[in-house]
Amino acid sequence: MAKLNFQNLTGMHDVLPEDQVYFKKVQKGVESVANYYSFEKIETPILEYAEVFQKAVGDDTDIVGKEMYTFRTKGGDLVSLRPEGTAPVMRSYLEHGMHNLPQPVKLWYIGPFFRYERPQAGRFRQFHQFGFEVIGEQNPSIDSQVIQMSYDVLKELGFKNLSIEINSIGDSECRPYFKKILSSYFKSRRSSLCPDCQRRLKENPLRILDCKEEKCQRVKAGAPQITEHLCEKCHAHFKEVLEFLDELELPFTLNPYLVRGLDYYTKTVFEIVETSEDGKSLGTLIGGGRYDNLSKMLGGRETPGCGAAAGMERIISLMKTREMKTGPKQEEPKIFLAQLGQMAKRKSMKLFEEFRDAKIPVAESFSKDSLKAQLRTANKMNIKWVLIFGQKEALEEFITLRDMETGVQKEIKLDKVVEEMKEKISKK
Ligand code: HAM
Secondary structure (H helix, E strand, O other), X not given: OOOOOOOXXXXXXXXXXXXXXXXXXXXXXXXHHHHHOOOEEXXXXXXXXHHHHHHHHHOOOHHXXXXXXEEEOOOOOEEEEOOOOHHHHHHHHHHOOHHHOOOOEEEEEEEEEXXXXXXXXXXOOEEEEEEEEEEOOOOHHHHHHHHHHHHHHHHHHOOOOEEEEEEEOOOOOOHHHHHHHHHXXXXXXXXXXXXXXXXXXXXOHHHHHHOOOHHHHHHHOOOOOXXXXXXXXXXXXXXXXXXXXXXXXXXXXXXXXXXXXXXOOEEEXXXXXXXXXXXXXXXXXXXXXXXXXXXXXXXXXXXXXXXXEEEHHHHHHHHHHOOOOOOOOOOOOOEEEEEOOHHHHHHHHHHHHHHHHOOOOEEEOOOOOOHHHHHHHHHHOOOOEEEEEOHHHHHHOEEEEEEOOOOOXXXXXXXXXXXXXXXXXXXX
């Protein structure tokens, strides 16, 4: 029989107990910012009809074209593991008639996402994102609010040198014209592009601006800039977003080649990057933008929207290397409950619950029978007070308290033990 391979799938990883403090810290940071800005939490399923992403993110994008986990269910439905959160949130908004609620509807989410990417540092096939979406409002103040919130979360987590890269990619009025200009620029330099970009030239020349290949980057450096070709509406919208950012004193840089790799974007797109002391970009932490056409792409009525999302693994790996604070750990127990004999074990389990009701943390080792082994565990945990519940104690309804520092022991009546221990641990 072939040997079983007990390993994670490539690109998948376990979130081990020691990493939970980081996930908790990020979740708490996101939640507190979201609450402050009156965002409500939403959870959408991990599986959606593949069409949701094909229509919203775009068939010719890397995310849908190359990276989606798509399969047929036993019932014959073509479904995908969600590669991102914006399209499902919009699907949910439309499905539940959220346009009947006061607008805009402000939502946030956190959870696992899936992309079949080439594994590399910081890129996984299952990863976690948190995100914010504001649906039903096209005012530029929303764009700046989403940027401010994204910035706030990163600051709250302890990131220092942050820069906001921002661009406008126009809308269905001005973008088609710009695509033509861009296309003719790249066509005349076709042989200098990578094979993928030669294909992109036919499908969507804007995607070339997103290519990370060095040869394409060189060609990109001289390409026409969309901000020079925005229609009046998009230009005015972008100007207002930048004015808001100025007012909020957020550190932003115009990046005329930022397009982001998803089809649903219109007007504002942005990324928050971490920079070195001398201002060099060290990588993107959060990305987002406006998506005023997304609802229509999914077959809904015209509904503007704007949002952002961040990959948690990348943020957490930086928090680890910088040794950023994760906040206080769960309160360490100062009491250990040791037991000896079947009856004592049963009664200790009950006593343990009484301590839980009183919100007093207590360590235990119910699976161990030897008192010596239990005392050794208590010692390792640096616990001062050990409550010993033996046969005699169980019969006579008392418990022996041992001070591990002095070795002194005393007896406490069972119905007084929680109260007395509460007093002891509150004294220093
Ligand atoms: P995105 O840029 O595709 O945008 O993903 C957002 C973030 O998710 C990235 O900046 C990155 O940190 C993280 N991420 C993406 N792929 C991976 C991966 N394979 N492994 C680890 N982290 C990854 C979106 O998903 C849009 N839905 C953002 C948005 C929300 N726009 C508007 N609203």
